[in-house]
Amino acid sequence: MADYKTLKKAGELMQQCMKCGNCQAVCPLYMETMHEGAVARGKIRLAVDVLEGRLQPTHGLLDKFALCLTCKACEANCPCGVHCVDIILAARAQMAETVGLPMIKQSIFKGLKLRRMLNFGLKTGALFQGVALKRRSEGKGRTMRVSVMGMDVRRVIPDLATTPARDMFEEYNPAHSGKGKMRAAFFTGCVNNFIYTDTCKAIVEVLRANDVDVIIPKAQHCCGAPVFINGDRNIGREMARHNIDVFTAADQKYNLDHIFMACGTCVCSFAEHYPHLLENDPEYQRKAEVLAKKTIDANPLVIKAGGLEKPMGTIERSVTYHDSCHLARGMKVTAEPRQILRSIPGVKFYEMTNPARCCGGAGSFSLTHYDLSKQVTAKKAADISQTGAQTATTGCPGCRMTIEDGLAQAHLAVDTVHPIKLLYESYKLSGVIRD
Amino acid sequence: MSVQQAIREMETLLGKERVLTTIEDLACYAFDATADMPSHRPDAIVLPQTTEEVQAIMRIASKHKTPIYPRGAGTNLSGGTIPLKGGVVVTFQRMNKILEIDAENLTATVQPGVVIQSLNTAVAPYGLIYPPDPGTVSTATMAGSTAECSGGLRGLKYGVTKHYIMGLEVVLANGEKFRCGGKTVKNVTAYDLVKLFTGSEGTLGIITELIVKLIPAPESRKSMLAIFSDLDDAGKAIAGIISAKVIPATLEIMDKTTIQTVESFSHAGLPTDAEAVLLIEVDGIPEVVAKEAESVEEVCKQFKGNVRVAETDKERDQLWAARRAALPALAQKSPTTVLEDATVPRSRIPEMLRAIRQIAKKYDLLIGTFGHAGDGNLHPTILCDERNEEQMKRVHKAVDEIFRVAVDLGGTLSGEHGIGMAKMKYLEWELGATGVDVLRRIKEALDPEYLLNPGKMVAGRN
Numbered sequence: 001m002a003d004y005k006t007l008k009k010a011g012e013l014m015q016q017c018m019k020c021g022n023c024q025a026v027c028p029l030y031m032e033t034m035h036e037g038a039v040a041r042g043k044i045r046l047a048v049d050v051l052e053g054r055l056q057p058t059h060g061l062l063d064k065f066a067l068c069l070t071c072k073a074c075e076a077n078c079p080c081g082v083h084c085v086d087i088i089l090a091a092r093a094q095m096a097e098t099v100g101l102p103m104i105k106q107s108i109f110k111g112l113k114l115r116r117m118l119n120f121g122l123k124t125g126a127l128f129q130g131v132a133l134k135r136r137s138e139g140k141g142r143t144m145r146v147s148v149m150g151m152d153v154r155r156v157i158p159d160l161a162t163t164p165a166r167d168m169f170e171e172y173n174p175a176h177s178g179k180g181k182m183r184a185a186f187f188t189g190c191v192n193n194f195i196y197t198d199t200c201k202a203i204v205e206v207l208r209a210n211d212v213d214v215i216i217p218k219a220q221h222c223c224g225a226p227v228f229i230n231g232d233r234n235i236g237r238e239m240a241r242h243n244i245d246v247f248t249a250a251d252q253k254y255n256l257d258h259i260f261m262a263c264g265t266c267v268c269s270f271a272e273h274y275p276h277l278l279e280n281d282p283e284y285q286r287k288a289e290v291l292a293k294k295t296i297d298a299n300p301l302v303i304k305a306g307g308l309e310k311p312m313g314t315i316e317r318s319v320t321y322h323d324s325c326h327l328a329r330g331m332k333v334t335a336e337p338r339q340i341l342r343s344i345p346g347v348k349f350y351e352m353t354n355p356a357r358c359c360g361g362a363g364s365f366s367l368t369h370y371d372l373s374k375q376v377t378a379k380k381a382a383d384i385s386q387t388g389a390q391t392a393t394t395g396c397p398g399c400r401m402t403i404e405d406g407l408a409q410a411h412l413a414v415d416t417v418h419p420i421k422l423l424y425e426s427y428k429l430s431g432v433i434r435d
Numbered sequence: 436m437s438v439q440q441a442i443r444e445m446e447t448l449l450g451k452e453r454v455l456t457t458i459e460d461l462a463c464y465a466f467d468a469t470a471d472m473p474s475h476r477p478d479a480i481v482l483p484q485t486t487e488e489v490q491a492i493m494r495i496a497s498k499h500k501t502p503i504y505p506r507g508a509g510t511n512l513s514g515g516t517i518p519l520k521g522g523v524v525v526t527f528q529r530m531n532k533i534l535e536i537d538a539e540n541l542t543a544t545v546q547p548g549v550v551i552q553s554l555n556t557a558v559a560p561y562g563l564i565y566p567p568d569p570g571t572v573s574t575a576t577m578a579g580s581t582a583e584c585s586g587g588l589r590g591l592k593y594g595v596t597k598h599y600i601m602g603l604e605v606v607l608a609n610g611e612k613f614r615c616g617g618k619t620v621k622n623v624t625a626y627d628l629v630k631l632f633t634g635s636e637g638t639l640g641i642i643t644e645l646i647v648k649l650i651p652a653p654e655s656r657k658s659m660l661a662i663f664s665d666l667d668d669a670g671k672a673i674a675g676i677i678s679a680k681v682i683p684a685t686l687e688i689m690d691k692t693t694i695q696t697v698e699s700f701s702h703a704g705l706p707t708d709a710e711a712v713l714l715i716e717v718d719g720i721p722e723v724v725a726k727e728a729e730s731v732e733e734v735c736k737q738f739k740g741n742v743r744v745a746e747t748d749k750e751r752d753q754l755w756a757a758r759r760a761a762l763p764a765l766a767q768k769s770p771t772t773v774l775e776d777a778t779v780p781r782s783r784i785p786e787m788l789r790a791i792r793q794i795a796k797k798y799d800l801l802i803g804t805f806g807h808a809g810d811g812n813l814h815p816t817i818l819c820d821e822r823n824e825e826q827m828k829r830v831h832k833a834v835d836e837i838f839r840v841a842v843d844l845g846g847t848l849s850g851e852h853g854i855g856m857a858k859m860k861y862l863e864w865e866l867g868a869t870g871v872d873v874l875r876r877i878k879e880a881l882d883p884e885y886l887l888n889p890g891k892m893v894a895g896r897n
């Protein structure tokens with residue numbers, strides 16, 4: 001990984017591309033648009049043209065670089081091992097710094113930067129969502145009455161939690177046994193915090209049931225990925241430094257074994273992006289690296305803590321699993337969530353075709369390119385529906401949100417949860433966890 | 436400007452969404468997979484969805500004398516899709532429907548933009564295959580590979596694209612369309628126009644529909660690797676296998692430079708001191724496969740080859756992974772990879788390999804050679820850096836010499852990648868002045884204004 005270097009530094013990476021076009025076979029955006037400009041090969045070419053002075057930085061060009069889910073499918077299929085996403089991110093950053101991000105993104109990102117504003121905004125949002133959002137007659141979630149933050153009004157978005165996850169817990173949540181053998185801090189990420197509190201609750205309790213003391217630092221903030229992935233490195237760095245301060249302090253106070261996440265994007269932020277983002281800031285880079293080494297996704301952590309050796313109750317359910325791009329190709333976490341699901345008595349696991357193909361969400365991509373994103377998501381919904389599974393699981397709340405929208409658009413009654421939520425249910429049935 | 440007028444008319448025809456004109460889009464279609472080629476931006480890219488639209492596009496183009504460049508996936512290796520003289524790129528990715536699978540007649544009817552692999556996936560449930568398998572099966576289109584007459588790994592036993600194209604619908608430069616060939620195995624009505632348009636590299640007409648031949652999938656297969664410490668022994672083994680009346684589905688060779696590069700790239704367990712390795716696969720009915728594999732093993736041993744047979748699917752995949760890694764591994768070693776496809780009669784392979792080695796030495800270049808030994812189709816691959824002008828001069832001289840040798844050995848300029856703009860200047864060596872003039876007369880009979888893919892294969896009269 002060498003992202004967030006300037007475009008010039010990414011120049012050597014570009015040279016490795018032999019223009020073979022293999023990336024076309026897997027790029028979800030190419031499949032929808034059939035535009036060379038949507039696939040890695042085309043975007044790399046654009047970056048080369050900028051570097052060699054044949055193209056000038058413009059908003060039009062930034063739009064082209066924005067046309068990427070950062071799903072890394074191209075990288076996984078590239079015979080030359082080209083780091084396509086690094087090149088695209090470097091190009092976005094360079095463009096954004098030269099011509100500025102579009103106003104709409106600028107104002108969203110400024111808002112994200114201010115932690116109190118974000119927390120306050122989303123908490124009050126939970127109370128007032130009825131005003132702006134229409135409850136859908138069928139199933140969960142709402143559609144918008146008016147477009148919020150540039151989101152498409154057709155989109156089905158989940159309800160905001162009235163109590164965010166981080167408010168449901170203390171900072172220090174000792175193991176149920178009172179004899180913690182491991183200490184792990186939870187970076188919830190915003191989507192889990194504000195929407196999928198069920199995931200947070202399940203993971204915290206499952207870990208506590210396995211002799212883990214769980215620490216939830218209160219001052220943590222959005223990881224910043226939506227900001228720096230779109231090219232605003234400066235705000236991204238500020239958010240990174242803030243989280244690094246908060247978790248370094250927690251580490252000093254509690255002597256942490258791990259920092260864990262239940263979001264593919266957040267976990268990549270800590271594990272790979274922060275150290276690169278801060279490469280010109282040795283002090284913070286060092287701290288970032290200490291934290292990166294301790295960073296782990298919740299699925300492997302639960303297994304590591306012995307979570308599969310506890311008595312489990314039977315859950316009769318057919319289940320499938322969607323691999324988040326960042327978890328699967330960024331963190332190489334694919335086996336663990338399946339292992340968890342398969343070890344729950346009664347669960348029948350069905351693999352969908354192309355489980356690791358991007359769901360189309362990709363954070364703010366689905367905000368800015370809803371139609372395109374929706375087409376990619378429709379394929380995922382169809383793949384899920386073909387398995388006949390009652391429940392679709394995924395390790396990333398971003399994917400879950402996208403998939404819920406896709407399932408709703410296709411009028412499919414499939415439930416969506418984090419794999420550990422099912423383990424939690426199974427623990428409750430066996431009495432390992434009591435309410 | 437008339438090009439702009441043509442583009443406006445195409446916009447009226449197709450709607451703005453299917454006519455791309457921003458400078459960023461144009462930049463994305465200025466190149467294809469070919470290394471060391473001049474690039475040029477088109478004035479527009481259009482994405483038709485029906486034959487009628489293609490006809491209308493051609494009518495507009497001939498009215499305004501706008502150059503047209505048909506394009507599939509843009510994976511060709513002869514500069515065949517570069518819009519050298521400006522004008523409009525017509526890309527067929529949105530005409531990608533499989534129209535019919537006729538299992539009784541063993542044919543499929545497809546639109547031009549169908550990806551080869553999608554066709555194979557669709558016919559697999561019928562126990563059938565479409566054999567042509569260029570290294571780009573998962574991206575290359577049916578029309579692109581037909582216009583290029585692509586080969587692939589299975590050429591020796593199963594032939595190349597032209598052996599599977601039974602019928603075509605073609606739109607001509609003036610917008611008229613016609614059909615030739617069909618579903619019958621036998622068809623000698625008039626000239627073989629299907630063959631004329633197959634391999635015509637987008638210079639004679641636009642393919643808008645194809646009827647292709649399918650065959651039953653082989654029931655079983657067996658792969659093996661033979662290692663040689665002497666080039667001539669490898670050559671004798673190739674000849675020996677064929678003399679033993681075995682036609683392997685694939686018979687691939689990698690030379691020393693390639694072996695060493697692949698090994699340091701992917702640690703596939705290849706012996707780095709070997710002069711050559713052969714990769715061989717036989718397929719068919721299990722009993723025959725067993726017998727043929729035995730013969731191949733015997734022949735290789737007879738010529739001092741050290742043979743490894745893949746016993747499991749996993750071992751087979753490992754062997755082929757090493758072969759598949761050849762090009763990417765070589766490509767990783769340098770910024771620019773000039774890949775040629777000079778082809779010689781099978782019996783002259785050792786001579787050709789030695790000549791290439793001498794040329795590499797003479798021009799102080801690193802050249803790795805691998806390829807389809809069974810059909811004499813070699814891929815000398817020159818590792819260089821297009822930013823280094825002095826080196827590129829040597830590269831160009833080396834390429835000239837490689838083609839000279841290939842033709843002198845009774846071979847051909849291109850086994851499967853086509854002429855495009857990359858090899859035009861050598862055509863006379865193989866066809867003579869009269870032969871080149873025949874090309875020109877055919878071209879001018881069908882496309883007198885040179886509107887279709889100008890600057891490729893047939894040079895104009897100036």
Ligand SMILES: Cc1cc2nc3c(=O)[nH]c(=O)nc-3n(C[C@H](O)[C@H](O)[C@H](O)COP(=O)(O)OP(=O)(O)OC[C@H]3O[C@@H](n4cnc5c(N)ncnc54)[C@H](O)[C@@H]3O)c2cc1C
Pocket residue numbers: 019020021467468504505506507508509510511512515516527547568569570571574575576577578579580581582583584585586587588636637638640641642643762851852888
């Ligand atoms: C890594 C790599 C490996 C390869 N391996 C092989 C191999 O093993 N064997 C082999 O033979 N080739 C190989 N190739 C070359 C290439 O893949 C083939 O030539 C391929 O079949 C081209 O298909 P395409 O759809 O990309 O066509 P394009 O490159 O888009 O076009 C090829 C030609 O067809 C014309 N064309 C496209 N569509 C039409 C149409 N509708 N009507 C008329 N003309 C049209 C174009 O004008 C152009 O001249 C390889 C290429 C790469 C990059």
Ligand code: SF4
Pocket residue numbers: 016017018019020021022023024040041044074077078079080081082084
């Ligand atoms: S990014 Fe990789 S797969 Fe895509 S064209 Fe370049 S080398 Fe080929």
Ligand code: SF4
Pocket residue numbers: 026027028029030038039040067068069070071072073074075084085358
């Ligand atoms: S990261 Fe995903 S969306 Fe972006 S170019 Fe690669 S395959 Fe396409």
Ligand code: SF4
Pocket residue numbers: 188189190191192221222223224225226263265266397398
């Ligand atoms: S990646 Fe998404 S969920 Fe995770 S913190 Fe950042 S914005 Fe929130």
